[in-house]
């Protein structure tokens with residue numbers, strides 16, 4: 390277990406790019422990317438978080454050179470429609486639902502049991518929260534995000550308490566956090582880190598020869614950083630409320646774009 394640091398304590402990747410290339414050495418790079426807050430800036434309406442043409446082009450070009458997977462809390466279909474590149478892997482609902490090139494399809498084995506429970510929780514949340522202005526209940530196949538970014542500060546506790554009430558009745562769901570959201574997720578030890586490990590196995594990325602890099606900005610990305618901290622590198626974008634297992638930082642999404650551009654030139 391490595392000691393976690395605050396994002397402020399970490400070196401900026403762009404200012405230390407030679408150190409990154411040295412760590413990579415002769416190993417083959419694979420890239421794992423979060424979506425919201427990493428490839429797109431955080432915006433108030435989740436539907437408006439669009440991938441820029443610039444990022445789309447770079448990711449598309451990079452995916453011809455190295456394996457790329459996008460690991461998101463979003464629903465996999467929503468994620469795929471927003472990114473719209475055929476040559477990358479999509480892991481939606483925090484890694485519960487994965488598709489990719491060459492017929493790759495993986496849904497977590499819990500699917501049959503958990504879907505009716507999520508359906509019921511979604512219905513209850515919609516009913517109980519319907520009179521609170523600004524709240525948004527976002528159903529993903531294997532999770533539900535309750536957004537309170539646009540809720541009046543006086544009502545935020547009510548939103549959080551309502552989520553707790555619904556969770557109290559569902560032993561098979563657990564609570565998750567994120568940027569101005571509370572999530573209801575399957576109470577299973579599966580997350581972006583486990584999905585990342587599953588993908589490195591599936592892609593046959595032997596640890597001796599490969600170097601996975603994961604870029605993310607939020608609490609749920611910490612599982613991904615931890616999964617690769619011995620054999621690869623976690624890069625945090627901005628900061629979140631806790632210490633991080635990442636080893637480098639990028640200031641914001643524009644620095645992510647800059648890094649991806651540099652990477653493309655380096656690999657060409």
Ligand SMILES: O=P(O)(O)OC[C@H]1O[C@H](O[C@H]2O[C@H](CO)[C@@H](O)[C@H](O)[C@H]2O)[C@H](O)[C@@H](O)[C@@H]1O
Pocket residue numbers: 423424425426430431432433434435436438460461462463464527529534536538567568569570607609
């Ligand atoms: O794992 P990610 O790809 O980072 O997804 C995490 C959550 O992202 C989205 O919500 C966040 O971004 C929204 C758009 O910028 C913002 O309005 C919201 O406040 C953020 O929490 C997405 O809507 C969620 O489903 C994801 O779980």
